[in-house]
Amino acid sequence: MAKPKVAFFDFSCCEGCQLMVLNCEPELLDIVGAIDIVNFREAISDRGEDYDIAFIEGSIITPHDVERIKKIRAQAKVLVALGACAHTGGLNKLRNFQDTEEAKQTVYGKDANAGPFFEVLSKVLSIGEVVKVDLAIPGCPINRFEFISVVKQVLAGVTPTLPNYPVCVECKYNENECLMSKGAICLGPITLAGCDSRCTNSQWPCTGCRGLVQNPHLEADQITLIKAGLTVQDILRRYRLFYGYSEVVK
Amino acid sequence: MKKGVIGKKDFNSWVETLKKEGEVFGPKERTDQCWFFDRVNNPAELRLDYTSTILPPKKFFVPPRNELLLEFNLKSGEGKAGKAAPDRELILLGIHGCDMQGLLRLDLCWKEGNPDSTYLAKRAKSTVIGVSCNPDEYCFCTKVESNDFRQGFDIFLSDIGQSWLAEAFTEKGEKLLALAKTTEGTLLDDEIAYKAKARCATTKGPEFLPKVVELPLLCIDGEDLPFWKEDVGQRCLACGTCTNVCPTCYCFDVEEEVDLNLTTGRRLRRWDSCQLEGFTEVAGGEKFMRDQPGRQKHRFYRKFRWLTTKYGGSAFCVGCGRCGRQCTAEISIPETANKLFLGVKAKG
């Protein structure tokens, strides 16, 4: 079997997820041995336009992005959303809760409308809101072990599955004390696992970067957060950080 | 039974000797007042005055995840079972009575019907050294009749001030105790040791209204009480912590892992939880446990009704208090038991 040709593309994002891919140091040689990377801006300068699997990082924010992702979709046999920005819109979706003009002024000041570069869509979109996404690797940034696992499953022709349980499960596997019990505000109970609870392992509360678990128990979560001293507005602000894609923050 | 008193200043050198006999694991402090069982590299790390650990000792026999069940080769199509027993004896040092009872309950389940050789081989190659407790306001082992300081233990250590009173109940235990520098105990030592063991009963724990033998019947009569839905079921976050930290919960899921060579791989076991949305979901999407009140009831009934009656009477809750201590929504077994008790009583 010929090695599948793989390309990485980035849209609006910090490219941190591509860095995580490069961080797979012990496995990187094996990965490179199993696939043929034809496009990877963070790592190689050569560009190829012939690929089977496209890993997409970042959100769609301009009309130009829309055209570009549609072209990629037409070429790729498998399209994988890489990281929160691509998967759910991630942090970028925060802009959807503000006036677009205001947001532009805040960021770019008087140059906000200086050229076509700043022509943006009225809403930030995830990749799945524009084209069909075959698979997603959530997280900000992605968990490299999950990336490797998805690559292996795609190569083996098996449909990869994401965990469908909350971060608390992995947090307990890692035998952490609950940060909520120490007064922290943690979104672990309603956030999708798969990150190996890497934040709470370092005593850092979960901010929800992987998005919501299937059927989150929001009412129960809000009861605990209000008990912890948050107002409804506080809760909404925390939810909006990474759940901006979801109905729950509207 | 052999008995001896080990002076606390001689204790660490005994632990050093134990390390020659096997892999020694015991309670250590991670952060302030947060303990966990871990490999004892240096006896000074041991915190035998601990209250409770995040995870119970079940993790040594069925680890939370990545437990090898099978290895396979996709080219040859062959599979073989993972190695069940470890090479060296596993010595668990500093296990409380409740956690020992937890292991004994697990032994029943893993032995029943189709014995799980992976678990049983590890258990057979383990030695358990108990220690008297330092209970807190979440502990309720006495309420569920799990305060036993003999059954299942190879050795039990009671804190008698400047020394440990060690009682060896098995051949394995006697052999290990013989490695310690001991003196003969007095009758007074026995009495002080009894006082240490009785701390579970004398420390004020949570209120627990029903008698444990009443619970299977209360479960039957209290199935439709509104608190399942309006209280416990509504507050529950469905995070799975209560079952993961439970010494008697053993439900598991199995996952596949294939190496990048796409040839070799393995089948791995990890803990699953009846509190999670997907627990009963079959391919096609049907979920047979549909809501959180039902899932909470499932957990409670498994502990106090189904497994209790199936295995002849002992509750499958050992009163360690972990689930209540670690529940973000502050749901606890005593609270649920009391609501059930009062609810059924009010129904008349």
Next chain:
Amino acid sequence: MAELAKSLYLPKSATIRKVIPMTESEKFYQLGFDDGSELGHQPGQFVEVSLYGVGECPISISSSPTAKGFDLCVRKVGRVTEAMHQLKEGSKVGIRGPFGKGFPAEALKGKDLLFIGGGIGMVPLRSFINYSIDRRKDYGRIILLYGSRTPKELFNFPEFEDWKAGKKDVELSLSVDRGDDKWKGNVGVITTLIPPLKLDLEKTFAIVCGPPIMYKFVLLALEGKNFKDDHIYLSLERRMKCGVGKCGHCQIHGYYCCQDGPVFHYPLIKNIKEAL
């Protein structure tokens, strides 16, 4: 404890001898163990089908123990079954089992059997139907009510034409929820086939298997027919992940579906809300 080296979770290698497409989403497989041994199952039991690298899932055994090898009918509905549908004749799969409690073939000797199968529920029923045909003298009437959503979704088992032609002494009634141009038979849910039946209630036992939604309505229809509860057996679906009563996913109150079922005597589960 070294003698416990044999793992509960290690499958035995079997080869797919024949693949017959049944419907758009179901395929029928004839298999045999590579070591030449027989499965040795009871009608109504199931096996865990294992594909290394993909996973394992419970599948009902569709053949009678009186036949050589064993048959499975697999609906493409999850990861393992999707992968299984890619397999060709000669492919190897892993099998664990047989597991669970099957139909009470011994206890029902001399009785009239009323099989009620909906959709894929027909698969385990076929095992007992063929068994009772092969032991024809042991049983009374063999009545089969079989329903599916559309005519296309009816399984075309190798012996199905014989049954339709009345050759095997099977009293077969078919029904579909929605007909098509060619369909001349009954249209309507399977329960519509129950009221017209002429049965000796003392002698008849109902054996029911179908999608979860079907049981409630079939049970109502049987009740309407004055069927006694203890004359009803049901085969239930659950997430029987390990098959050996350990993993907990298939628990129905105090029962493990994989051990105490999948076939249950109705009085045992009648008062368990979550069961049906």
